[in-house]
Amino acid sequence: MHLDLFAPQPQQNLLPYDGDVQDYGLVLNCTDASAYLDYFLQHLPWRPDQVKLYGRQIQTARQMVWYADQACNYAYSGVTRQALPWDSRLLQLKQQIERETGEQFNSCLANLYQDGTQGMGWHRDDDMGLAPTTSIASLSLGATRKFVFRHLHTHEKVEIQLQHGQLILMKGVTQKYWQHALMKSARVRQPRINLTFRQFQF
Template sequence: MKLINLLPRDGEAYYHGNILETATADLYLDQCISELSWEHDRAFMFGKEIVTQRKMAWYADKPVSYTYSGYTRTALMWPDFLRRIKQRVESSSGDIFNSCLCNFYSSGDEGMGWHSDGEKELVEDGAIGSLTLGSARKFSFKHKITGERLSLSLEHGSLLIMKGRTQKNWLHSLPKTKKSTDPRVNLTFRQMRF
């Protein structure tokens, strides 16, 4: 099946749909929630420390450091089940990843504002594979210059790949919603410069 680029210009985003059967996605969701080393994310904004409701964990091939939002984190080594998920994402996308930034949203009351993933540690124009486990949520793109917007629903067990000039030209967000009270885990597989 040929995938269609969702972005009209200045980047590439491909929605693969569900790459995991429901029972497998359910199992991985439970394992992620119970076995990953979650901690509340922290960021420096306007000279103040912000502690988010959302929790995060970071895993990689090596215990390297990664700095974003004014904080440096050190990667943990892959648990076996997360390595298996990574292999599934790689076989579905054709891209190779060496790290994963994991996000845990306990309900629709937690989200992520407009941002792009442009940290210097990321491979320039490299792929980011976003696997959704749990509650389906709206995911939005906004062009940095034109303000053009588009959104899609990321379903349980589905994969979105962003690559090329996407991070330079587009912002993305996970809006908060009252429609979902169920948890969501988002695994963002990345290509880091080690």
Template sequence: MQALLLDAPSVNTGMNLLRKDGCVYYHPSLIDPIQCTSLFKQLFQSLPWQADQLVMFGKQITTERKVAWVGDQGCTYTYSGVKKYPEPWTPELLEIKALAEDIAQWQFNSCLLNLYHNGSEGMGWHSDNETELDPLAPIVSVSLGGVRKFGFKHRLDKTSTSLFLEDGSALIMHAPTQAHWNHSLLKTKTDVGPRINLTFRSIQQVSS
């Protein structure tokens, strides 16, 4: 596999997308467009995608979008009442992880991947604030495939902002963003292709 092409700006360049209570930076060209197509195909074919199981209002819900949880040994992760055990890193994921670590200046030990087949599949408003996550660590979200709208909403005053996440882009959310803002991948009726989103994270409760 050829080396990925990195768009060089550091995490401290560009404009903070949030007006207060957090820091979010967008890098539109982390990965070369030709490599994006290859990576999407490799991840789509190589990972053990499964429908996500969520517990909402006491009921178990199966989503149409698919997920995969990858990480170092012992990096279990629980959200919506479901505990996930990590799959091993693949060579492609390790290359993308290196890029995410370079722009964030942080080392990650896990990655949650979501596969959205079309615009009718999205993610509701939430924060990535589960107890296993290091609250001081950034979260880097890398997008492959269809362009999708991503929104932020302040928990208290409901201030909102949004942007379109492009193929090969990266979004970095620094602390204390998760404590004050919810975010969402918004659904759309627009004809949009499938998308894989990779969120690189730091799990602090690692068991042997």
């Protein structure tokens, strides 16, 4: 997997105000990150996501799978999903990220974008079951993609190029004041997996 010439440097907070997004830089070397990417592409039971939009149920090009400590339902965008028991390699990675961040997580929502034609529009991770100030760790594997934060009221934007093996942690009131999106790019031909580790209140 190709990496940008300059690896991202860790930063305490990417946001100028009303939130806290810590950038840990590359927490996996290229060999380990590529091994995880190949394994997850082959072994996770990916399926298209389902969302309700203007009363209609839409199937997305993006694929997803959800894991958690216990079997439970997760509802968002008008659709209910059942959590799977942890894949052993994913659980190993979760434990590493917990050591890196000092946070504890009991679930992981994994998203697969086959190439740059697939992205994610503006949204906040403020689903039912998530505490208002919960921490969400987001690990990128695969193609480098532009990830953008946008303030709800001022509309100020903060852009970051997320690379293969890079980890960010969204904390505090970030989800209250900032939306985020994964931007599309026709130039990107490789897949990207995004693993978002969360603490749900089951």
